Amino acid sequence: MPNDPITDTRDPLHPILHGTPELGRSLQPPVWAGITGLAAVILLAALAIPPLISRGKDQRPDGSQARPPTATAPATATAPAASMPPTGGASPHVGPSATVGGAPPVATPDRGTPRSAKGSSSPSRTTPPNANPPTRFTTVTVQAENPANSLSEGAIPVSCGTCDGGARVRYLGRITVYLNTNVAGTRTVTVTYELDGNRRVKVAVNNAAPTTFSLSGTDWKQPMTFSFAAPIPAGRTAITFYNDEGDCPDIDKVTVS
Template sequence: MDRDGSSRRALRCLGWTVLAVGVAATAVLVPPLIVPSPPVAQPPSSTAPAPPSVVTSTVSVIPTAVPPVVTPSAAAPPAHSPEADPPPPATSSQPLPFRSTTVHAADPANLRSGARVIECATCRGGSRVGYIGGPNTLAVRVAGVATAGTRTLTIVYETEEPRTLMVAVNDGAAQSRRLTGAASLLIPATTSVEVFVPAGDSWIRFFNDTGSAPDINEIVLG
């Protein structure tokens, strides 16, 4: 009995020893298998390191609508707003004013048919035109009338006795005046008649078909 027990104890001890040896062997062999291998040193590269890549950003530009530029034509005048243009000058419908005209009877531009220039110190201008009547006439020229119209004709004359004077403008109807004057050929007197005078140049005729007419000194057309 004791021998069998000892044998069993010896076998158990041997088993435990083998187990311990096996565990120890496993601990020695297993760690190298699970420990990672150290990194292998790489030889230095002979090429220079690549420069860092530069990242360029591209900005997208969205075109905006640009209105077309209109250049004015060379022949077209620049446009103006109605407010910038001055108003056109107002045109007057009134006729030009008539200027009074004075003509001496002895003026060289006048026409004397049979009538004569007479010296007269007391007459206007120092002379008068006489011997009017019958076939003899005097035509006084009035030039440059701007506007036609009815005018007042003032006649400066001299006579010693009552005489008849006929007055006409161009070929118009004649007007008759019976004039008494100052009863002297040296003292001027005046009379007035209304006559129509056309624009431009006209002739005012003095005559008397039936007898002698007063002497004419000067006329004023106003």
């Protein structure tokens, strides 16, 4: 039987499209290399084209580079400077500071310190403190047996259980009692004595004319008193007791009040 040339002839594209295992393995490396190169071209185009587009926008027709506009800060409103006040007048008082878009500040006059009708400020009144406040008189008591006193003409101190201070002065001839007062004036002088019977005593204040007192008592252990008024100066005072005509009572103490 004769051979059919058509059926016996093989398709020349079949090995290329379908190929044999050996032919397919030989075509795999070029295919992957082409795909990798195409991807690299796409990546480079994506990176290079946008800068070229933006550069074309910023470039002027003459080829020079256009600079982007510089942002400027908005202008702020400033308050007008306050005018100098006239000589001798009151200083103006500037109100709150102006804000952007607001009205300028308004100057308000300062009324200052109110003055009196004559144009001068009223002087302050202060009450001066009392430089010398009044001093109250202090009562003074001196014992007759005090060593600072003067005893003469036989007068001596003796013990006394009923006397103030535990002693008194007996056997007068003469005794001068010294005391100090803080305020001058007419004071009451009180003398405490002891006596059994009737006797007299003369009293002189600061060498003034003496005054004679007639005294009486019932016991040498019973304190008695007599008083008189006399001008007593501030400072030291001397009061003398004596009797140049007879015996004196015993003296216990002297009080000026």
